[in-house]
Amino acid sequence: MEKYTIPAKTHIGHIHLKVADLQRALDFYCGLLGFELTTMYGNQAAFVSAGGYHHHIGLNTWHSKGAPPALREGVGLxxxxxxxxxxxxxxxxxxxxxxxxxxxxxxxxxxxxxxxxxxxxxxxxxxxxxxxxxxxxxxxxxxxxxxxxxxxxxxxxxxxxxxx
Missing domain, CATH: 3.10.180.10 (2,3-Dihydroxybiphenyl 1,2-Dioxygenase, domain 1)
Incomplete structure (x- = not known):
């Protein structure tokens, strides 16, 4: 396979996190860190941003509502x-x-x-x-x-x- 170099202006667009409690996550990302809520998807997902972007962080409970934190010793983010x-x-x-x-x-x-x-x-x-x-x-x-x-x-x- 020939060598490929990603374009220099490429950047990470957003992250999407599974959370156990959506409101608790919003309290942290919006309440403490100051991100702005851009939209909610019912009561299971929210998108937050800085400066009016559509979203930098997605938060959802689709597969994680009430779940414990991921293991520190496992793979993941x-x-x-x-x-x-x-x-x-x-x-x-x-x-x-x-x-x-x-x-x-x-x-x-x-x-x-x-x-x-x-x-x-x-x-x-x-x-x-x-x-x-x-x-x-x-x-x-x-x-x-x-x-x-x-x-x-x-x-x-x-x-x-x-x-x-």
Missing amino acids: YHTAIVYPTRKDLAVIFERIRKVGYPLTGASDHGVSEALYLDDPDGNGVELYWDRPKNLWPQKSDGSLEMYTNPLDLAGLLAELDKD
Whole structure:
């Protein structure tokens, strides 16, 4: 088979998650994270977005109403990653999460990005992050990316809120 390279402007359009309780999922994705509800499909599915898009996240209980979370040690989605436009935007959502006492599962500096990690109410991993400008991404001597996982400076992130 000949080599194929996906077009550079290709992106992930949306995710669709099975949830046990639709309202509880909406409380998390809309109430806490601030996504907007774009439509409901009866009482079994909802679609939410940022900025008026038709949907970034689909939520449904078609095969999962009342079900326990997926096993952590099994196959499946590791996490959903949500990209914020700026470091200050990441600081705003971090402050919101911190104020309500929602638990983080991690906070990392990856060189190319800074990320907060948490689980939604169904145990699905969620990464909230912003990308540093590409010209600041660390590189190895061969030109490949030098990604790493260091602790995120949370105080430094919150200091973004005081900048104009």
